[in-house]
Each structure stands twice: as structure tokens, then as C-alpha cells.
Amino acid sequence: MAMNVLPTGARTPDGALELRREFTVCAAELWTYLAASDRTALWFGRWEGDPGSGEVEVLLSAEEGTPREKVEILSCDRAAYRLAVRTGEGADVWQLELSIEEAENGSRLVFKMPELDPNMAGSVGPGWEYYLDRLVAAVSGANADDVRFEPDYYPALSGYYEALFPSQSG
Template sequence: MTLWGELALDGPRRSVTVEREYPATPAELWAALTEPERLARWIGRYEGTPDGFRLAMGGPDADAVVDGRVLTCEPERRLLVTWRFTGDGQVEAPTELEAVIEPAGEGRVLLTLTHRRVQAVTAAVYGAGWQDVLTHLARELGADASPQEHDGYLGEAADPAAFDAALDEYRSAEAALVAATMTREGERSAVSLRRLLDAPVDEVWDALTLPDRVGRWLWPVVEWPDDPARERRLRQGDVMRLGDENVDGAVQVLEVLDLEDRAHLRFTWGDAAVSIRLTETGDGTLLSLEQDGVKDTFGAGRLRSAPDFAAGWHQLLDQLTLLLSGLTVPAPDRLWEAAYLVYSAE
């Protein structure tokens, strides 16, 4: 699969840039980007609102909509809009979408689409999504189209197999932006991760120390220390059990070794320990995770070593990122697989 786009860090969020050439003039492409009847055939049904516009995406029963307003409009050259997606019971944070049109030779034009301030972890979905949507636009403009493409954008992939392949590649590309450092120490592997989170330090600390939050990104809470109701915050010396009681060996016993309010949490991890430090910044909260050296272990029929440990923590911090954004975790196993591809290649 060849990706047309690139992902980049944008503070605690991400930017997505996708390019595609079309057999059209700037005027023809501009019409497809701005005329309601044209938009309905490749991205969504447009309607004006008191504050700007709304795009209804998908079929008649779909709840996926985008609300936005036009910030900059330079006909046949540049369009900049705000973009806020709502769908599947989730409301994403406001973002910005920019379309730039440039001539690309006789009878051809280049469209560069840049989506800024996209929430972390969701950037891969946007990368694959825009790549797919621009394929629908290609059909609208009369370009060559695959047999799988629809006559209009119905909220389904123009080519489902291509979309899934692109999504996996974009996930690995995003994982590489915030990859961990792995260190080999004799028979043990240590992991270091830094992640800038789009949330204040108080919210991050809650996610690290309150049972209803811990169970939604780390592991399900099996037993919380001295608190059958599972309500109180962690304290130094606490011992908790997390995992899945229905699976042999899937429950971890963790002891809190050190705790400094809103700043540091250290707990046991097998025969080693993990430290998490928080630093408030102007853009959010910097989380620094250090896993002490852990021995390679056999599991699921193979040796598990540094790439497995790094991918595991990477996935968990992805889940924490989504929790802090108010979004659900999409296919956690695929997050691990995307990260593992990055670490196993080192």
C-alpha cells in the first residue's frame, strides 16, 4: 500500500497532510470543493447554519456530521475551515482543515489537504479516511476509479481493502512519531516513553490513581486496596490487582512503591518497577514513563522481549490518550500491532 499522506506532531495533537493530482482545472476542482450538489456526491450533504455550515456524512440513518465555519476563502486557490466531527456518540475536539489548489501541468491540478490539531491516536484514521475520501473526489472529477468505488460518498470506503491497509500503515506512522526508547541491560530490557498529553495535569493524575479511570486505560480493576467500593485514590504502599480473572496468568499484582501528588507514581511490574512522572507544560502534560529492565519471557508460544514490552506500553498510553480526549478505544490489538511493527524493525 502506498500512502499519499504524512502525519506530523502538532503540539500534543497531530497534523495530517494528503495530496492527490486530478485531471481538472483549478476552477473545476474549486467547484467540487464548494458547491453543495457536488459535495453531496463525494463527501457529504451540505447545509448552511447560523454559525457556518454542516456536512452530513454517510447514509440517511448515519449520525456522522461535521460542523464548521469558513476562515479563509481564496477562490480556486485556498480554503480554510474549522472542522468538528460528531459521530458514534462521540464529539471530537475542534480542528482546522485547509485545502490548497495548485496547477500541476496541462489539464491537471494538485490538491493538498492539511488537517491540523487532530487528536492523537485518531490521526491514523484521518489519514486513511482522507486518502479514501479523495478517491471518491477523483470519481466526481472523472478520474480513473476502481470498480469498488460508489457513485457518491455513502460513508463507506471507496475500496475497503485499501482503506484497511492504509489505516494499518498510518497507525505505524503515527506510532513512530512518539516511539519509545528500548535499552538492553544484560538479559533484561528497559523501556522509556515520553508522551505530551492534551490534558491538564489534574486530569492525567486522576487517570493514574482513581479506579474508575485506571480500569479504562490500563487494565480492568479486579481488586482495589482496602476499598470494596473501588472509589478512593491510590496511596503509597497500596497493593492492587488488575487484569482479567477469566484468563490464566492475566492478573497483575501491583504495589505502589512511591507517590508524589500530581507528579510521580512508581509501582511494581513483575520483578521490576515502572515510574511515571508528570510535568505540566504550556501545551498540556508531559508524561515520562520508565520501565526498569524486565527479563525476556515466553508467552503465547514465543519469546517476548523489548519490542513486546515497548509496544505494550505504547498501546496503553494510546488508550490513556483517548480516555483523556473523551474518545473510545478503537481495536486495542491493532494499536499494539502497529506499534510492534515499529519496535520490531529496530
Template sequence: MTRTPTGRLLRVATGHDLVLTRTFRAHAEDVWASITEPERTARWFGPWEGEAGPGRTIKVQMAYEEQQPWMEARIEACEPPMRLAVTTIDEHGRWRLELRLSEVDGVTELKLVHHLRSTEAVGEIGPGWEYYLDMLVASRAGAPLPEFDSYYPSMKPYFDRLGATARDGAMS
């Protein structure tokens, strides 16, 4: 199945934000549970363990990656059910991420924001986030989980163009 990339790259004071959005016919509290409760995150990203809370570090397993690695995630902000900010640390370095939720009339919009210092690897990063957010959508719907091959390498040129445009100084 061919997937269409949805990510946007926005210039911000500290670099660029890669922003991906998904919409759910559900209350924000329910979507929040899907992104914060370990038994629910296990369905689309991976389980986590530890004592969660702002300023604390948990361990998260990337269950849908080769070798299912574990990484640390420091919780920078937790404002249920509207905002979760984490910094992840793994063999690829340190990533600053935010999940922002907003609800209107029982419809919740989820924005994943990856704060980037450089746009160099956006061609690899973007397709991965598209995949994981569609995994979330499928897990909530009880639908079959998508295959990563539907995202990468087919989406790489789209995200590479976003990164090149950003490096050339144009706004995306």
C-alpha cells in the same frame, strides 16, 4: 482492490500536519467547484447547507458515513480558487482542515491538510481522508465510487507507523 496510502505527516509549530495530495487534469476553478458547491460535494462527501463565507458556519452531511450524520463547519478562510480552511465540529471533537489548490498548465494539485494537535488517532484519520479524496477523484471521473473496506483497516498500520515515528521525535 488494494489501495496504497499516500499521506505524509509533517511536524509544524502547532503539532503535526497530515497531508494528502491528489492531482487532476482540470483547471483550479473546476476542482474548486467540486469541493465547494453543495451539489458537487454531495457526490463524494455530502451536501452542505447554510450561507457560506469566511467567519460563517455551515452544516455538512457526511453522506458516506453510517447514519449520515451532520456536522458544523466554520469557514475560517475562503480564497477562491486556491484555499479553503474550515474547522469542523462533531461528536469526535474539533478538526482544523485546509484544502489548498495549485495549478500549472491546466493540471491542478489538491492538498488536504489536517492540522493535528496529537497523532494518536492518525491510524483512523488517515485512511478516512484517503477514502474521501479517492471518492472525489472517482466522482469527477464518473467512475464507480470506492468501498471504504479498501482503506480501513488495511491502511491503519501505515498511518499508525507515521504517528509512532512522529511521537518518537523523528521527522516524517
């Protein structure tokens, strides 16, 4: 059964993709879903390695074939609940910035992806909506695998993100 997923992303004045999600758990609890391998495994993928080295390898459990991806940790501030990472190779290198804020009834995750290539917006925007909704499911105790990428997020949300980040080559 297909869900009717609505896009939530925005384009910031500096051109970044920004997505937000609200949670009923406190910021410290939500942080564990970004930083602890057993918790990231519930929605994104388990990571291996020593974060102190500045790099870990993530097994992307929601992707076909469970590929491994190197993730460079650019900054990690546990006290302020801020994490910045870089992932990908060649032309497909992405920087991600995640921060958690205390909110009235729990916490709020703010996800930013600076310098999103407009030619990739139609798949990247729906992809991050999908992963953040998997995070919402995991934090709430639901099964993140019940969140389906196709067709609920892709291609359903592609047009929204293509319009939000129009290609200069068109």
C-alpha cells in the same frame, strides 16, 4: 472485490498530515467540488446554510445514517483556491486546510490536517485517503460509491498512519 490501496499521506515538518491528489481538470473546475453543494454531494456530502455566515451544516452521505456535521469556515479565498475549515466537537475538533494549485496537466489538491492526534491517526489517515479518492472518482465522472472504506482503506492503511504518527503514550 477488494482494491489494493496504497497510502499517500506524509507527515510535514510541523506535524501535519498532508495528502495530495492530481486531477486533469483546471483549478477552477476542481474548486467547484469543494465549494458547490451539488458537487460536494458527489464525494463527501451536501451542505446547507449560508457560507457567508461562516458556518454550514454538511450531510455526510458516505457515513452510516448520513449524520449532520457543523462546519465552521475559517477562511475561503476563491481567487487563490484556498479553504480552511474546522469541524467536530469536544476533543474531536479538526482543522482542515485545502488548496488547489495549477499543475502541468490540470490541477493538484493539497490537503492538510494540522495537529492530528496520534491516537486517531490509524482511522483518520485512512479516512481522508478514502474521501480524497472519492473526490478523484467524482471529478473523473465515476461513481464515488464504488470506493469502499472497509476493508480497502480501513483497516488496511491503519498501520501506516499509526507508524507515521506514533502515539506518545505507547
